[in-house]
Amino acid sequence: MAKVVVITSGKGGVGKTTSTAALGAALAQSGQKVVVVDFDVGLRNLDLLMGAERRVVYDLVNVTQGLAKLPQALIRDKRLENLHLLPASQTRDKDALTEEGVAQVITELRSWFDWVICDSPAGIERGATLAMRFADTALVITNPEVSSVRDSDRIIGLLDSKTKKAEDGERIEKHLLITRFDPARSATGEMLSIDDVLEILATPLLGIVPESQEVLRASNLGTPVTLSNPASAAARAYMAAAQRLMGEDVPMTIPSDKKSLFDKLFGRRAA
Amino acid sequence: MSLFGLFGQRRSAPVARERLQILLAHERSLCGQNDLLSILREEILGVIAKHVKVERDNVVVKMDRGDNVSLLEIDVEIPNSASPLLAMTA
Ligand SMILES: Nc1ncnc2c1ncn2[C@@H]1O[C@H](COP(=O)(O)OP(=O)(O)O)[C@@H](O)[C@H]1O
Numbered sequence: 001m002a003k004v005v006v007i008t009s010g011k012g013g014v015g016k017t018t019s020t021a022a023l024g025a026a027l028a029q030s031g032q033k034v035v036v037v038d039f040d041v042g043l044r045n046l047d048l049l050m051g052a053e054r055r056v057v058y059d060l061v062n063v064t065q066g067l068a069k070l071p072q073a074l075i076r077d078k079r080l081e082n083l084h085l086l087p088a089s090q091t092r093d094k095d096a097l098t099e100e101g102v103a104q105v106i107t108e109l110r111s112w113f114d115w116v117i118c119d120s121p122a123g124i125e126r127g128a129t130l131a132m133r134f135a136d137t138a139l140v141i142t143n144p145e146v147s148s149v150r151d152s153d154r155i156i157g158l159l160d161s162k163t164k165k166a167e168d169g170e171r172i173e174k175h176l177l178i179t180r181f182d183p184a185r186s187a188t189g190e191m192l193s194i195d196d197v198l199e200i201l202a203t204p205l206l207g208i209v210p211e212s213q214e215v216l217r218a219s220n221l222g223t224p225v226t227l228s229n230p231a232s233a234a235a236r237a238y239m240a241a242a243q244r245l246m247g248e249d250v251p252m253t254i255p256s257d258k259k260s261l262f263d264k265l266f267g268r269r270a271a
Numbered sequence: 272m273s274l275f276g277l278f279g280q281r282r283s284a285p286v287a288r289e290r291l292q293i294l295l296a297h298e299r300s301l302c303g304q305n306d307l308l309s310i311l312r313e314e315i316l317g318v319i320a321k322h323v324k325v326e327r328d329n330v331v332v333k334m335d336r337g338d339n340v341s342l343l344e345i346d347v348e349i350p351n352s353a354s355p356l357l358a359m360t361a
């Protein structure tokens with residue numbers, strides 16, 4: 001059965017789009033049929049990180065408005081045949097997306113894919129609530145930094161009240177993905193620790209993605225980091241997170257790019 | 272680097288942690304309170320609407336939180352034309 005996952009955070013610039021591309025690719029690399037959907041209407045970027053910016057013809061808004069059929073708008077990845085992208089439109093009309101339109105598209109995508117991964121825009125307004133509306137699972141992307149943690153707390157509140165699942169009295173599954181983590185600075189007390197963030201947000205951990213040069217390189221190339229450099233710390237972190245999403249029991253580590261060190265085992269399992 | 276430099280000044284994470292814990296405890300309780308207020312507002316509107324016609328925007332429900340007691344303030348503006356009963360006494 002298909003799973004709809006929203007990648008959300010409240011705060012901008014924490015790594016939602018990066019994570020959508022990397023997790024989408026990681027799941028596809030594991031043989032799953034995946035579509036990544038860009039909900040950031042007006043500020044689309046997922047096409048760039050996927051290296052598909054020159055192949056966009058139709059977009060999510062065109063489909064919801066009946067101007068294009070879904071198969072016309074879907075872009076198949078050049079490297080992974082079971083990975084697809086549904087781009088956002090560049091319209092400045094904030095109300096271009098309607099709830100009914102989104103509901104229809106998500107229902108159709110569910111019938112074709114194993115995973116529907118929705119890249120949320122920043123903020124707590126309509127765009128963000130529409131992106132989470134029909135999700136089964138939410139990944140809250142958090143940086144170990146005060147404003148990001150606070151915004152994650154707000155988003156967790158919204159997930160528990162504004163999603164269809166919550167309104168129907170069901171529980172929406174929530175996980176934390178901590179990104180841009182710097183183990184050295186956390187060890188010296190300059191950066192919130194993983195335990196601090198987990199204790200404050202009281203949400204189970206899906207993975208820890210370290211701050212990594214490879215992420216910038218991947219975005220320069222337009223290739224998700226799990227494809228551009230599978231051996232890098234960020235790629236291994238996203239691969240492990242994808243495996244946990246698929247229900248595999250993978251030990252929690254903080255992958256490191258320093259060759260001499262083994263990945264530090266983090267004494268905790270994903271819940 | 273001096274020990275003070277290492278442990279006294281650079282350890283800002285514990286401060287962040289404490290500030291967040293206090294702030295989020297406050298914001299989470301506010302969120303619950305906002306919900307209580309909107310529930311009260313809807314029910315009060317319902318009761319009033321049974322008897323007189325009022326504009327939604329003319330019903331204001333506020334909560335002033337004190338240390339020991341809180342004050343619930345309900346402000347309802349009713350045009351005299353909205354109810355024959357009011358018009359008679361006016
Ligand atoms: N693990 C990481 N290490 C280094 N840079 C990162 C990492 N994750 C994200 N970034 C960078 O942070 C910036 C914002 O990322 P992005 O995915 O666009 O965030 P969002 O979609 O939440 O706004 C980008 O420049 C990206 O390259």
Ligand SMILES: [Mg+2]
Nearest residue numbers: 016017040045
């Ligand atoms: Mg983004």
